[in-house]
Amino acid sequence: MAFGNILITSASAKAILVQNFRAVMEEFGGKVFTADSEPACAAGFFADQAFQVPKLRDAGALDHMLALVRDNGVKLIVPTRDGELPFFAANKVYFEAEGARVLVPSETQLETVQDKAKFADAIEAAGIPAVPRIRPPFGDDAYPIFVRPITGAGGIGARAIKSAEDFEAIEDRDSLLFHPFIHSREYTIDLLMAVDEPKALQAIARERKVVVAGESKVSKVVDRPRLVELTLKLGETLGLVGHNTVQAFDDEVNGTHFIEVNPRFGGASNLSIQAGLDSPRRILQMLTGHAEAAYAPRPVRIGATMYRYQQDVIVDEAPDH
Template identity: 30%
Template sequence: MTARVLVTGAGGPAGVAVIRSLLRRPELTVFAADMDGWASGIYLVPPAQRRLVPPGRDADFVPAIARMVAEDALDLVISTVDVELVALAGRRDELAPAVLAAPSEDTLTTALDKLLLAERCDATGRSPRTLLAGPDALAVDWGFPVFAKPRQGAGSRGIRLVPDRAALEALPTDEGLIVQEFLPGEEYSVDVIADAAGHVVAAVPRTRARVDSGVAIAGRTVHDPELIETATAIAEAIGLVGVANVQLRRDRAGRAMLLEVNPRFPGALPLTIAAGVDIPSLVADLFLGAELPAAIPFREIASVRFLEDIIVEVDEVLVSAHAGHQEEL
């Protein structure tokens, strides 16, 4: 199978991991794009395959990708950025004949809204009590402390610990906050891939031993049936097709519970790939029409992350309107 593939978000750890994975397949021609000309992943591909794109929220973002599809004869578009996925998912037809390698618009919407996600996954028995701040939350007899967090948003931004009822009553009700049961136990990330029928073919739990800016930079994969079964049930509940990162944390009773779902490639993907589940390659196969194995095993392995320099000639650096370097070149 030969194909021409565009990977966007080439400046992030997920983008770099996806590009590196796909470059190992000689039948794939990989294009790399980012809104910033200093994005390191751009320079992993030959100069003729490097691209700049507008920010994902820009009105010209989707048309720009569509133009690249036509000009570069692309078969597959892979985005590693939440905001880009949201923009692209509802306009897949504009990318034809290329295929967008992403979950459905419904799955994305559900995963990126913590209240909708908790409600959709309630039947799994692994969704913590989650209510909007205000009358709904005040009507519940919580076991304090609890967490308040933005209904939408990534990482730990906007999260606050609510120690008692007085603090709960003082929460603003105009900021889209949710109140959620406190999960005090260890946190895990589970990288999941589901086939075209929504069957989970692999769920790889890993610890987050060291975290930098929300991305795990050290950890290990673990064979834990409860984590695997919980992440699988959550992926099936949201109708996942493709890749997602399911974050779990143990509650006071030690049970693995849903924390959030990132419906995209995770930043710590190299560990999962090294463990035996090459998710970017599998996603490329899936959305190019190949059948995935029924199940993919993985092994327990650990990783630590270090910085790596990519050296390029000065005149190779792409000048972008969305970075602060253009006046220096």
């Protein structure tokens, strides 16, 4: 019996994620669809079918999405953009009433994850180190310091403050967190959680070797046992679901400090998927009654390195945009 169909939302240029799920769906039956508010959605060309949908803030967006799920036999929704996660968390019960699971934590858990101050408080209470926070006023010897918005994604607004003059020029201090400038290596950890219980299944750490405009272009799987162990504990503490991307500093001198969690697939998560995490297949195994197979850890290809590059898609006819 076929599982049903998958809908990947805010698909944009996430063609590799679509391809990963399509490869797995050959084993489970069903199709992979994409949804995006923009007609120029490159990932849609790699899907079985692409849908243009309203922006989620538009009137009637929920009814439109529910109808899409209902009319197309969607059994799993995979949100991929931080900004859409609150919509799906708030409306999770309605999608589940249509028979579709949504890879998103509860509203309360999501709020904790997306508010960096609440995130730090939650994990520190569990004995997991967060990036240290400092509060003004600062002495001259405190600079440089690092500031970032309490909410937001993609590193927008995060920056170094080099002097007291730069600090005095900041107008929105109540919306910011202040940190000492940490000189440690930064890692991304892809974390796979169960879908029906707060159980961490496996995590793979990767070092971002080359980063351009905040996006990892060269990444390498590394052996960081303590970092992985703490990430598993973090996932269970926060009650995460499915595939998640975690950011942390880690080195032998300064130890481990977690920066944030994005409760979704990341832009370079394909490396961890191919290096052993195998999260699309394992998520579907969990949803089809094969939890034992899904829960079994996979061998990890330590040293596997991914080089990302741009690829063009050329078609004879495309939607207007």
